[in-house]
Structure formats: C-alpha cells, structure tokens
Amino acid sequence: MTDPWSHEETDDPGFADRRNFYKVERWSRDGQRVEELLFAGNSLDKARRIFDRFTTPRVRLTIRQRTRVLQEWPHKEAEPYQVRPFRSAVGNWLEKPSKTRPRSLAEA
Numbered sequence: 001m002t003d004p005w006s007h008e009e010t011d012d013p014g015f016a017d018r019r020n021f022y023k024v025e026r027w028s029r030d031g032q033r034v035e036e037l038l039f040a041g042n043s044l045d046k047a048r049r050i051f052d053r054f055t056t057p058r059v060r061l062t063i064r065q066r067t068r069v070l071q072e073w074p075h076k077e078a079e080p081y082q083v084r085p086f087r088s089a090v091g092n093w094l095e096k097p098s099k100t101r102p103r104s105l106a107e108a
Contacts, residue, residue, distance in 0.1 A: 015040075025064065028060075
C-alpha cells in the first residue's frame with residue numbers, strides 16, 4: 001500500500017520556510033548563526049530521528065518550523081518572567097500625572 005502523504009525534503013532553507021517544513025539546524029558555538037542545515041522536510045518524525053542522531057555534548061541543534069523552535073540541544077533553562085515598567089519619551093506611565101498643565105506654544 002502506498003503512503004497517501006508525500007514526503008518532501010529540500011536543502012534550501014528559504015523553500016523550507018515557504019513550505020512550512022521542519023528544519024534541523026546545527027548552530028555556531030555562540031548561537032548567532034546557522035552553520036549547517038541537517039534536514040528540511042515535512043516529516044516531524046524524521047526530523048526528530050536526525051536530531052537525536054546528531055545530539056552530542058559539543059553541538060548546538062534546533063528543530064524549527066519557520067521561527068518557532070520546537071526542540072533544542074542543549075536545553076536552555078527557562079528565564080523567569082520579569083515585569084518591567086513601560087517608559088516612553090514622555091515619562092513613566094506608572095507615575096501619577098502632573099497637577100500642572102503644560103503650556104502650549106500659543107501661550108508662550
């Protein structure tokens with residue numbers, strides 16, 4: 001019996017993004033750029049098998065679908081969520097508004 005789903009693969013990262021393929025990528029040591037595309041295709045199972053095969057202590061790997069990271073090695077610790085106040089050019093929105101009215105250019 002034939003498989004009703006076609007298994008597509010490519011070596012072009014742009015085509016993989018357009019087709020929403022899963023990509024297994026090897027990253028540089030500093031994590032700033034992709035050094036090698038190990039797999040790009042529409043099979044998540046095959047992407048996970050390749051990811052598991054290439055996982056070693058000295059390599060950085062990700063399984064991505066466009067910008068969404070599905071799995072990465074080494075595992076990163078979740079950063080604690082921090083609430084920071086919004087600051088605009090006018091001032092801090094958490095501060096109480098000033099009692100004085102700003103002067104317009106016409107009053108000056």
